[in-house]
Amino acid sequence: MSIPTPTKERKKVIRTASLSGSLYVLLEGQLRFLNQYYDILAIGSDPDKWYIEKLAEREGIRSNEIIIERKIHIFKDIVSLYKLYLLFRSEKPFMVHSITPKAGLLTMTAAYFAGVPKRLHTFTGLIFPTKTGLMKHLLIFFDKIICRFATHIYPEGNGVKKDLLAYNVTKKPLKVIANGNVNGIDLNVYNPKAFSQTENILLRKQIGIEEKDMLFLFIGRLVNDKGVNELVNAFCEIVKTYTHAKLVMVGSHEGEFDLLPPSTWDKINSQPAIFCAGHQDNVRPFLAASDIFVFPSYREGFPNVVLEAGAMELPSIVTDINGSNEIIKDRTNGLIIPSKDELALFNAMQLMITDNALRTKMATNARPMIASRFKRSEVWSAILKEYQAIDSTV
Template identity: 25%
Template sequence: MKRIVVIVSEPTSLASTRGHLLLALRDSGYEVHAMAPVDAMTIRWLAENGVHFHPLPMERAGIAPLGDTVLAFRLHNRLRKLKPQVVLTCAIKPIVYGMPAALLAGIRRRHALVTGLGYAFTDRHKSPRWRMVNAVARLLYAASLRVATTVTFQNDDDRNDFRRLGLLGRTQANVVNGSGVDLDRFKVAPLPDQPRFLMIARLLRDKGLAEYLGAATLVRALRPDARFHLVGDMDPNPSGFPLSEVEEAVAGGAIRYHGPVEDVRHIIADTRIFVLPSYREGTSRSVLEAMAMGRPVITTDAPGCRAPIVPGVNGLLVPVGATTSLAEAMIRLIDNPDEAVSMGKNSRSIAEQRYDIQKVTADMMGIIEGGDRAAG
């Protein structure tokens, strides 16, 4: 039997984001193994769906020389014992340690999936700490991606930047349309009449959280009937956003904070306009989910954010870090309700055409199986 090992740093992504791909691999005859930090609900889902789980302690963010060295040895030892034909690594730590470990374990098909570049490539102020993290990340990526069989990105900007920085060598580079969205699960819901805005993101400065809170305050001063909602959990990332600032915005009446929400469909259905003022993404899953449910989107003209948006057709693009421009885009869609309705319909159409999880999974299967359907 063919055997594949999928390595991720965020265990919940195995079901929520990679689940469709894992099941497609299983159904095509693979014995599927997953390595990730422990999460009880994920382990249960994997067991119910015939995927073998191997706990792998890993800090998703930050550089820890001793811990990361132990991680590299554990990966090598486990891969050598499992002897899979294929390894797929997702996100920075699984990639930078998983690719060399797979090479040393004699695994011939080594696939890296870059789902976003994160803090290491997105600090707008280029602090000394960021410069160090960026330099280390570039060195690690260059060493690991050069021994990969393929590298897959979720937008053209990331692939082009990695090529420009010389991080790919001669490795085949592909682009797929994000992680896709389940169109049967995220169905179109009618737009509510009240101007309700929603942002779904981890509490990170790089997600544009300060800009969202600032724009909410500006808009509510001019359009008091507008409502702003925020969904997302705290994050240990160096660019983490203080919960105290969110609570201050809640106390001032600017937003309503829901915390982490497992199933966001009812919250998307209850809002009219989706907002993500992020500094950079792979391709945002929350944006695709909002589009699938027929929501217009306001996001930034930044790598990975602009990819699903046709300006003026299914959403609006604003400059990164521009609170006033973000507020103006919000007011435009409040004052032009017919435009918001039209954009919402177009969002669903674009999701169907480009981001259907069935199509994205087929592209990923083609890459894993050695095909060239998604090559670029």
């Protein structure tokens, strides 16, 4: 793997995440773009020993692995903190920029003590609003540390910004870049015209979905926090009346801690109208072949998958949470329902099935509303502009 040689013209920027897979998935193409202007070094954990090398190869950047545990592990966290400190002292970047909670905590702390001039953190989502008791206070404390050591703080969306302000996490300026989201959407890649009707019908038949069926699609981790219990329960009621309704679930529960209860798995496995497709590296064929996207998550920062669904001309059912309620306008390009509300989800799914005119209107609006606000090239340009503005103050 060839590693670009840093030049005098390009200042050094280090991007970090707890998992290198997060950089690989969330920042596709962005690091290559920024590498034209800055010498980009990517840092993250790589349990599978795959992402970090593929990331460097795809983006044309340098990369290094430092283990960063996602969960609290005091001894390992101290080791990671020290390794980051040594790396920053050795590389001497003018800027570090972290995403994901644990990477933010360790990166901002290590960079502060290593004397890195500019320390940026993007809050891609907040965990504490859905927690209670001691854990909630602990998570708020950690986010306060991130903000204490960061010089620039970027909520991924206005919902995240409001939560940071409401919980008094910081008094520093908070800036949402562009209209939110860390990477925007590539409208050439997520384009329904890239898939023919024949291809869509073939995929549906392969998984037992007839052309006349109304296909709901869920994409995400199969865990409680994504609203999977409510989705499965609501759909099992829907299919009693609307026998042509089908549900495809794309995602996995492997390696997760927030496991679904056995009762939910029993319903999934016993309901012939539900098809579990497992993890898919490419979700576009499923989006192209579906009729409605449903995403009843409890919490998000700014969900890429809702952007992707909209770009593929799917009307969406989402919960009234950060990010989702910034992408979807109720009854314009989708439906917004309360979180953790099984009856509201049932009613929304039923409305999608029965009101053809509303569903068609929302589908027609879906792609233009994404294209006008979240085009990838415009997000990249906004990030570069931010970097250059910071650069000018060094």
